[in-house]
Amino acid sequence: MNSFGxxxxxxxxxxxxxxxxxxxxxxxxxVDPIAIINQGLMAGMNVVGVRFKAGDMFVPEVMMxxxxxxTGIELVKPLxxxxxxxxxxxxxxxxxxxxxxxxGKKLVVMMLESxxxxxxxxxxxxxxxxxxxxxxxxxxxxxxxxxxxxxxMLKMKDTVDALKEAGLRDKVKVIVGGxxxxxxxxxxxxxxxxxxxxxxxxxxCKTLAQ
Amino acid sequence: xAVGSNHGNGLFFRTLTEVQAQHIHAASSRILEETGMVIHHxxxxxxxxxxxxxxxxxxxxxxxxxxxxxxxxTAPSRVTMYDRMGRPAMYLEGSNTYFGTGSDTxxxxxxxxxxxxxxRTEDVAAATRVCxxxxxxxxxxxxxxxxxxEKRMINREQYAIMIQNTTKPQVVISEDGDTLRDIIxxxxxxxGGKERLRQKPLLMSYTEPTSPLQHPxxxxxxxxxxxxxxxxxxxxxxxxxxxxxPTTVGxxxxxxNAEALSGLVIHQxxxxxxxxxxxxxxxxxxxRTMQAVYGTPEAILFQGGLVDLAHFYNLPCWGYAGCCxxxxxxxxxxxxxxxxxxxGALQGCNIMHDVFYMExxxxxxxxxxxxxxxxxxxxxxxxxxxxxxxxxxAVEAIxxxxxxxxxxxxxxxxxxxxxxxxxxxxxFNNYENWTLNGSxxxxxxxxxxxxxxxxxxxxxxxxxxxxxQIERILKAASARxx
Numbered sequence: 001m002n003s004f005g006x007x008x009x010x011x012x013x014x015x016x017x018x019x020x021x022x023x024x025x026x027x028x029x030x031v032d033p034i035a036i037i038n039q040g041l042m043a044g045m046n047v048v049g050v051r052f053k054a055g056d057m058f059v060p061e062v063m064m065x066x067x068x069x070x071t072g073i074e075l076v077k078p079l080x081x082x083x084x085x086x087x088x089x090x091x092x093x094x095x096x097x098x099x100x101x102x103x104g105k106k107l108v109v110m111m112l113e114s115x116x117x118x119x120x121x122x123x124x125x126x127x128x129x130x131x132x133x134x135x136x137x138x139x140x141x142x143x144x145x146x147x148x149x150x151x152x153m154l155k156m157k158d159t160v161d162a163l164k165e166a167g168l169r170d171k172v173k174v175i176v177g178g179x180x181x182x183x184x185x186x187x188x189x190x191x192x193x194x195x196x197x198x199x200x201x202x203x204x205c206k207t208l209a210q
Numbered sequence: 211x212a213v214g215s216n217h218g219n220g221l222f223f224r225t226l227t228e229v230q231a232q233h234i235h236a237a238s239s240r241i242l243e244e245t246g247m248v249i250h251h252x253x254x255x256x257x258x259x260x261x262x263x264x265x266x267x268x269x270x271x272x273x274x275x276x277x278x279x280x281x282x283x284t285a286p287s288r289v290t291m292y293d294r295m296g297r298p299a300m301y302l303e304g305s306n307t308y309f310g311t312g313s314d315t316x317x318x319x320x321x322x323x324x325x326x327x328x329x330r331t332e333d334v335a336a337a338t339r340v341c342x343x344x345x346x347x348x349x350x351x352x353x354x355x356x357x358x359x360e361k362r363m364i365n366r367e368q369y370a371i372m373i374q375n376t377t378k379p380q381v382v383i384s385e386d387g388d389t390l391r392d393i394i395x396x397x398x399x400x401x402g403g404k405e406r407l408r409q410k411p412l413l414m415s416y417t418e419p420t421s422p423l424q425h426p427x428x429x430x431x432x433x434x435x436x437x438x439x440x441x442x443x444x445x446x447x448x449x450x451x452x453x454x455x456p457t458t459v460g461x462x463x464x465x466x467n468a469e470a471l472s473g474l475v476i477h478q479x480x481x482x483x484x485x486x487x488x489x490x491x492x493x494x495x496x497x498r499t500m501q502a503v504y505g506t507p508e509a510i511l512f513q514g515g516l517v518d519l520a521h522f523y524n525l526p527c528w529g530y531a532g533c534c535x536x537x538x539x540x541x542x543x544x545x546x547x548x549x550x551x552x553x554g555a556l557q558g559c560n561i562m563h564d565v566f567y568m569e570x571x572x573x574x575x576x577x578x579x580x581x582x583x584x585x586x587x588x589x590x591x592x593x594x595x596x597x598x599x600x601x602x603x604a605v606e607a608i609x610x611x612x613x614x615x616x617x618x619x620x621x622x623x624x625x626x627x628x629x630x631x632x633x634x635x636x637x638f639n640n641y642e643n644w645t646l647n648g649s650x651x652x653x654x655x656x657x658x659x660x661x662x663x664x665x666x667x668x669x670x671x672x673x674x675x676x677x678x679q680i681e682r683i684l685k686a687a688s689a690r691x692x
Binding site for chain 1: 316355361362364385420426450452453454457495497498499500501572
């Protein structure tokens with residue numbers, strides 16, 4: 001228990017060297033790999049989430065903690081069957097057709113991953129058909145679309161429609177974001193949610209993936 | 211007397227020493243030589259390849275130092291922008307400073323209802339007329355993103371509004387090269403042809419590719435179209451310190467400079483000597499909200515560094531002023547925007563945009579525009595420095611007035627007091643008189659003046675035949691876009 005506590009502390013401190021060593025020691029001592037994730041690595045990350053919300057930690061520190069957590073997860077992953085792998089949920093995400101702006105989307109990806117989501121990042125300039133294909137292939141809980149331009153945000157509706165036509169709309173939650181996007185636009189095009197920043201997007205995915 | 215800039219009579223301000231500028235130049239050169247840039251534009255890659263750049267794969271370009279130096283030799287050190295009447299309006303050179311609005315805010319903070327809402331054509335037209343009236347607003351950008359026109363036509367319609375509602379020079383946004391061509395057509399009919407427009411540019415094209423170390427096709431398209439027509443253009447890549455450029459001001463400068471120089475090289479290869487405005491848009495990321503923010507102390511320092519680099523290269527430069535992160539025109543709005551304005555003026559940044567931006571550029575406030583107009587006036591007086599010729603040293607006046615006298619009744623005061631800055635919106639009344647005038651805050655006085663300007667200021671109209679030609683260009687574009 002104490003060593004789980006120390007591991008969580010190392011995750012909070014973003015100390016990947018220590019996390020790596022401690023994880024390896026536990027694996028060598030035959031500690032249950034799922035417990036390593038849930039009680040050690042994720043436990044630390046949960047504290048990070050709370051501290052970030054309270055304003056006691058900043059984004060770059062959250063990123064370091066997330067990296068520390070993944071260093072540990074990489075080591076235990078081969079010991080766990082895919083289906084048993086603890087995950088907050090799966091998200092497919094991309095910037096819509098005609099739009100190459102992805103700073104905001106990258107931030108969302110980083111925040112989602114640090115909250116324990118499995119993220120499939122399609123990249124930029126993704127046509128409605130690309131989203132449909134990715135949803136078919138990865139079967140995510142949530143699909144996220146991003147746009148910076150008022151001209152390209154219209155592609156979000158095309159994607160929602162394409163998901164409907166492919167009969168996938170009921171199987172996946174759709175969320176949208178980006179500077180020109182707002183809540184009423186999200187409702188207009190039939191999305192399930194809108195988030196104004198990466199932290200809110202992460203909370204939204206947590207709610208939608210439940 | 212050795213001065214860092216030519217702000218009037220020896221007022222001295224610089225952010226980087228000459229040696230620091232040299233270090234940043236060397237570091238940026240290393241990035242361009244060793245890391246290179248990905249350029250999503252075949253013609254540009256071909257231009258670079260033929261000029262001697264190293265190209266890996268399809269579009270990963272590495273720039274040798276001599277190629278940068280060649281571009282720096284052909285780029286002009288000064289650019290003059292003209293108004294619609296063909297009169298010189300802005301001399302972009304040295305430490306001259308000019309101020310203008312920003313473009314495409316999503317929300318209009320309606321000064322009279324207080325509502326935050328979408329921009330309509332009549333709002334943008336009215337806002338542009340206000341800019342025409344303000345003495346310290348030297349150029350305009352589109353201010354608001356039109357919500358009542360077809361989306362593909364927005365940039366063209368915005369231009370048609372700008373050119374008809376002010377004679378001041380414009381900095382224009384266009385979503386692609388085709389849009390820019392239509393905008394140049396409109397400008398050309400207003401000034402009497404393309405040759406005339408090239409000789410006396412009324413507009414500057416705005417290009418803002420996204421960092422890090424890549425240029426998208428549309429941005430390069432616009433850069434090449436501007437070079438082809440000889441229209442001045444900036445090439446201010448946009449970055450967020452801590453996300454797409456380093457979080458340290460020095461690191462952000464190194465990368466920003468590398469990206470700006472790579473644009474300059476492409477531009478000068480297309481047409482050597484074409485007017486290029488050096489610059490970069492850095493909005494640091496706030497590490498709590500992940501928001502790109504304006505006018506933090508680091509952003510202001512960054513701009514100072516960038517201006518010093520422009521002076522080091524002898525290029526005109528582009529930057530920011532008068533913008534903020536506040537949601538309404540409150541104390542934060544005035545503090546952030548005024549600090550940026552004064553510092554930008556002292557830095558000697560040639561052309562500063564985004565005056566009137568609120569909420570990181572998502573919202574525009576005309577009250578802030580009027581307050582900034584006043585702040586710019588104050589800053590401009592400071593830039594003029596202290597005159598030390600005999601008349602201003604006033605030895606004779608001091609002797610005339612003598613011990614125990616009063617300068618108020620002396621002719622020296624009557625002759626020179628008008629050189630001092632005079633308030634317009636700032637209230638210098640005593641408490642009693644301020645109360646008698648309605649106990650107004652500055653924002654209230656700004657709204658009152660806005661109302662007056664909107665009712666009484668009528669910019670020089672464009673001739674009827676020009677108006678028809680503009681309509682024709684818009685119709686043709688609309689038909690072409692389907």
